[in-house]
Amino acid sequence: MPEAPKSMLAYDYLLVGGGAAGLSLAYHLAQEPRLANKRVLLIEPEAKNRNDRTWSFWADEPTPFDALAVGEWRKIVFRSPGFAQIFDLGRYRYRTIRGLDFYQFVQQALASLPTQFTVLRDEVLTLENTLGGVRVRTVAGQEFTASYAFDSRPPAIEPRPDTYRYLLQHFVGWEIETTRDVFDPEVVEFMDFRSAQQREARFMYVLPFGPRRALVEYTLFSARVLPKAEYETQLLDYLANNLELIAADYRITAEETGAIPMTDHPLPARVGARIINLGTRAGRAKPSTGYAFRRIQAQSARLAAALAATGQPPADLTGDRWQFRLFDTLLLDIMQRQGEMTRDIFRQLFERNPVARIFRFLDEKTSWTDNLRVMSSVAPGPFMRSIAHVLRGRPGQRKDSAG
Missing domain, CATH: 3.50.50.60 (FAD/NAD(P)-binding domain)
Known part of the structure; x- marks a missing residue:
């Protein structure tokens, strides 16, 4: 050019x-x-x-960049204490x-x-x-x-923390190669919440590119990034205790880090x-x-x-629907004031809904009827408290904090 x-x-x-x-x-x-x-x-x-x-996404129709995918999966698994299930994605595909x-x-x-x-x-x-x-x-x-x-x-x-919520999705991931077959290349570890939450939302995420190669990532939703050593400690613990790998069993071939702002600030x-x-x-x-x-x-x-x-942009530039902005705000409010509850909310979502409905909901494509089904599948208490915070115009704070 x-x-x-x-x-x-x-x-x-x-x-x-x-x-x-x-x-x-x-x-x-x-x-x-x-x-x-x-x-x-x-x-x-x-x-x-x-x-x-890297970017990962799910889709139930072809996209312009499918040929670039380094991985495509038809199954995901969700894990939390007391619940674990592999989900067939049906018409959906998860790609990276x-x-x-x-x-x-x-x-x-x-x-x-x-x-x-x-x-x-x-x-x-x-x-x-x-x-x-x-x-x-x-x-x-x-x-x-x-x-x-x-x-x-x-x-x-x-x-404007007196009005809006400000969190980060932050992570450190290692792409590793192992000396023996460890990973199921057909199943993405979408969310593994079995680690200690430490009053925040924390989970492991694993993208298997083959039986001996995968991206293993420690992800958090919280207000601040951690010292890098803390992510690495959690990764080492997962490799040792969940995958039964010692240092001689694998090598790190690449690393990725990131911190994505998550906010309801306009x-x-x-x-x-x-x-x-x-x-x-x-x-x-x-x-x-x-x-x-x-x-x-x-x-x-x-x-x-x-x-x-x-010849000009559309009047509605994004097509966003207000009710989904509200749903996002409510979840951010819960994460901010009691992040460890996020694990139970996602467990209830995956335990009580077809995965296609969850994906449609996250894609903001569900009808009012399906929205009600999704919202009624989770415990109402945390969301009712967040609705009260939204109505009063002040974000929720931790129970042991002022506000």
């Missing part, structure tokens, strides 16, 4: 950020024949030439995609359309609405205009008339689970379809 020259240039669409959200929208624009005459500028400071993350594979796939697709897409290695300094468009200035001093801008930079949030879908937010900046990481990849794809498809049909 050609680099943009150092002069004021006009584009149809400006993409700020070339991570999952920016590249996803770029790919959907590239696949839409009715937008073939549109000129798109993507500004991203990093080369995106390393595997910096490596970041580098995704970056290279989309970059190659854009490179095949050099007259439509331009990529600039630079950082946006200012982005503003103008009369009938947007203007951007970069750190390197270049300026560009466009009809619309799509901004996927991480959001800058001024916390994240606007747009800024003014012409700047549209994407990805986590637009709240695409689901507040109660941290899953984002499929939500990003849904927003990208929605935007591309509307631009092709009408």
Whole structure:
């Protein structure tokens, strides 16, 4: 793709950020024949030439990136004290995609359309609405205009803990190879809550890529990240006591870490008339689970379809439904004031619902009837207390804390 020259240039669409959200929208624009005459500028400071993350998701229909999956599973298992069950996913498939594979796939697709897409290695300094468009200035001093801008930079949030809830989904994972068969390659350990909760939501997650290779990850929902040694202690304990592995039985081939913001703080879908937010900046990481990849794809498809049909973004930029925002807020409230109860809530969900209903609920595709079935399957007490907190406009706090 050609680099943009150092002069004021006009584009149809400006993409700020070339991570999952920016590249996803770029790919959907590239696949839409009715937008073939549109000129798109993507500004991203990093080369995106390393595997910096992975994305997992479930789907009951084909997606544009299925061929990139390094793993596909038809079964998951949920475990907690007193309950464990393997679930056949039916028409659903659980898949994992490596970041580098995704970056290279989309970059190659854009490179095949050099007259439509331009990529600039630079950082946006200012982005503003103008009369009938947007203007951007970069750190390197270049300026560009466009009809619309799509901004996927991480959001800058001024916390208001007296009104909203702020947690993190944080984790450390090791990809390991073992000297003997250990893993069932057909079953994902979706959530294993058997470890001590320590007043938070803590579980193990295992993606088996074969009998002797898997990603083993320790994940928490809480307000603060831990010292790295604490994650490693839990991983070592799981390998030793659950998988019966000693140090000589395996080697660590890769490591991944992360901390995904989980909040009900409002994240606007747009800024003014012409700047549209994407990805986590637009709240695409689901507040109660941290899953984002499929939500990003849904927003990208929605935007591309509307631009092709009408020349402008849709009036409803995300298609989010208010009741699911409320459900997320209620669960965040429980996690914040008594995180260890999360284990029981998920156990009740998996024990009392078909897995397809759970996935539809998490995908925000369930009907009111199914929503009532899901909510009636869990103990009402914690949610009633959180409803009271929502009504009074103050987040819940731990029982031994003020508030």
